[in-house]
Amino acid sequence: MSNLLEIKNVRKSFDDKVVLKNITFNVPPGSIVGFIGNNGAGKSTTFKTVLGLISKDAGTVKIFGEENINKHVKIKEKVGVVFDAMNLPVHLTVKQLNKVFEKMFDSWDQDNFYRLVNSFSLPMNKKIDKFSRGMSMKLSIAVALSHNAKLLILDEATGGLDPSSREEVLDELKSFVSKSNGGILLSSHIMSDVERIATHLVIIKDGEILLSEETDKVLESYAIVDVDGGKLTLINKDIIVAKRNHGSYFSVLVSDVHKLPNGITPRAISIEEISVLLTRSEK
Incomplete structure (x- = not known):
């Protein structure tokens, strides 16, 4: 199978500031790509460009071999997204949210969603705006893992979680990749999380890719x-x-x-x- 995500020579500027400088890397099937960089390095801009939330100035982004996923509803359904800030309707409960996503996603997996909700110890009947930040992040991850996605885009998804919750989430992410042969692009400032699950490393600084390599090769060579x-x-x-x-x-x-x-x-x-x-x- 070809790469799930291919980013090639992508360039992006805001006014006179070049934020992405011809960046190139891939997310192959069965991989977890740790995307590492300081604040302002270009990680979030990369994610937004991949998802078509902002336009790129040059280069190509292909998801499952296709460009411009906004034109492909079925492809978008196969991409699970978690940002640092939650993007779920906060006036709903978990049960109500399940009903919304049942209608939104053809491939919504209610059994897996409730399994994750229970595993993450999330309350069913409490409005989401009463959730702590950690609970909100776990709920966002549960949603991303419950519509049969093949590619997960996770921007600081383990931020705000205590060590035990992070371990539980990381185990679920590894299980997702193992069972589905899917892929994950994961940004994190928590290096222990990256060390634990990343099969590939991409390090970015000032909009430039400094390293793109398999983790095992880096640690061995x-x-x-x-x-x-x-x-x-x-x-x-x-x-x-x-x-x-x-x-x-x-x-x-x-x-x-x-x-x-x-x-x-x-x-x-x-x-x-x-x-x-x-x-x-x-x-």
């Missing part, structure tokens, strides 16, 4: 070394992904630990450390 200026010159420039000057030494991210010269020892790395080094590295 990439490394960070701390070296002085002399040893820095010994490292093959082709494997240097990023470097950061600390004054007396440099932290250097390399793409192939096996190509490091003798005498330069890598240290254990995490996705969070890679993300920080990339987003704070020199141009």
Whole structure:
């Protein structure tokens, strides 16, 4: 099967500010793509461009091989969306909401919705405007997982959740991908969540993609070394992904630990450390 989501050379500006600079990456079937970047890096603009909520200046976005999903109602139904701010009618209860979505989605799965509502300990007869932020996020996720979507677009979907709730939600997301061979594009500032479930990593800074790679390859082949200026010159420039000057030494991210010269020892790395080094590295 081809990629569920393909973003190619997408560019977006607001007035004179370029927000997305020819970004390119994919969400393959069976993948969870962790989309990482600082505030203002371009993540939300990317999501809105993918969903057709704002227009792009250049490039292509294909969902299930089709451009402009707003023209394809059936395709839109196969995309589940959760934003940081809830977009559900707050004057309704969960039971009333179920009735609304039964009419809205041909593929609405009431049994799965109520399973998730019960699993997430959400009240059936309480109006949504009385929900806490965490409860609202869990309800949004339950909706996204209950209309047989094949692609989930999740923007900070685990924000506001306590650790136990986050673990429960992450397990549901992994189960969704495993059972449906679907895909997820997930942005999060919580690196432990990304480390736990992401099969692919995309790191964005100032509208540019700095890294797009499978998580296993990053953790197996990439490394960070701390070296002085002399040893820095010994490292093959082709494997240097990023470097950061600390004054007396440099932290250097390399793409192939096996190509490091003798005498330069890598240290254990995490996705969070890679993300920080990339987003704070020199141009």
